[in-house]
Amino acid sequence: xxGFDPEQDKKLKEWRCEETGLCISICQYKDGEPxxxxxxxxxxxxxxxxxAPRKAGRFTIEDVMWIYETIDEVKxxxxxxxxxx
Numbered sequence: 266x267x268g269f270d271p272e273q274d275k276k277l278k279e280w281r282c283e284e285t286g287l288c289i290s291i292c293q294y295k296d297g298e299p300x301x302x303x304x305x306x307x308x309x310x311x312x313x314x315x316x317a318p319r320k321a322g323r324f325t326i327e328d329v330m331w332i333y334e335t336i337d338e339v340k341x342x343x344x345x346x347x348x349x350x
Contacts, residue, residue, distance in 0.1 A: 278342050281307065282331040287321060289335060291343055299346040301339060303332070 277299055279290040286308040293299040304321030324332070 277346060280335050280339065282328065282335075285325060285328050285331065287324070287328050287331065289332070289339055291339070291346065293346075299343060301343060 273295045275293045277291045277293055279288055281288045286306045287303070288305055288307060290302050291299050292302050305318035306321050307318050308316045310316050
């Protein structure tokens with residue numbers, strides 16, 4: 266069995282919280298089922314560019330509120346990609 270191939274890993278859609286840098290994305294490996302990933306966290310540098318991705322870690326109330334406000338859009342997007350069973 267071959268190992269992980271980053272060329273086969275696709276990010277289909279991403280949302281990012283401007284306030285905290287937390288990311289939610291829908292990813293798919295090869296022809297597998299699309300899945301939701303929470304994290305990483307990408308903090309803006311002082312010059313406005315993106316810093317290096319970091320582990321999402323623990324969520325603040327701002328993170329939780331943003332996830333709550335965004336999750337229906339994520340669910341709808343994922344449902345459209347996966348389709349009915």
